[in-house]
Amino acid sequence: MNHPLSISSRQLLWLLLLLVVASVLGVGLVSVRFIASGRFVYFNLVWNLILAWVPVGFSILAWRLKSSRLALLICGFLWLLFFPNCGYILTDLVHLRERPPVPFWFDLVLFQSFISLGLVLGFVSLYKMQHLVASFFGRWASWLFVLLVIGLTGFGIYLGRVQRWNSWDLFVNPIDLLTDIFRLMFRPHRRTVGIYSLLYAGFFFAAYACLHLLTHFKSEKRAIDNMAD
16 A cells, blocks of 8 residues: 555656756746846846755655665755755745846746746655655654744745855855854844744645645545545
8 A cells, every 4th residue: 555645756757857847948938038138137046946956856865865874864954954945936036026128027927937846846855755754753753844844944045035044054154154043043033033934934834735635635536436446
C-alpha cells in the first residue's frame, strides 16, 4: 500500500520536466522584454527563480542519501537554508510598476509567472521533505515539521526582503547575520517583524494545505474507483 504522501518517480520526473519548461518560458519572457525595451530590467526574477530551484535539488538529494544520517542532516540543513527563497519571490512584487515602452499588463504576467513557479517549486520540495519525515517519524510528525519550516520561512522572507540578508550569508558573514537576528528579537518593532513573518507563513501554509488536500482527494477517489471495479 502506498504511503499517503508518496509520489512515484515517474510522476516526479514529469512534474520536474514541466517545471523546467515553464522556467525556460519565464526566462524567455524576460528576454523578450529586454529585446523590446533594450533595458536590463527584472533579471533579478531569473536569479530568484534559480534560487527557488535549489531546495528542489536538495530535497531529491536527501531522498537518495537517506541511508546516511550525516548526509541526510547536511542535505536537510541546506534545504531549509535555501527554502525561504521559494516564498521570497512573492515579495518581488515591490518592483512592479509601469516601465514604458513595455505595457504594464506584460510585466504583470511576467511577475505572476515567476511567483507561481517559485511557489510550486517550494511546494514540490516541501512535499518531498514532508514525505521523508513521515517515513521516519509518522504522518503527524511530518505536519509538525511543515508548520515549523513554514514558520521559519516567514521569518526568512523578512530577513531577505527587509534586512537584505541572503541564504549564503550564514557561511560568509555568520556573526553579523546572527547578531542582526538577535537584535530583531529585542527591538521595539519586533511585533511588526512577527506580523510580517506570520502573514507570509500563513499564506504559504494555506496554499500548501490546499494543494495537499487536492492531491489527497484524488488518491481517495482512485482508491474508491478501484474498489468499485
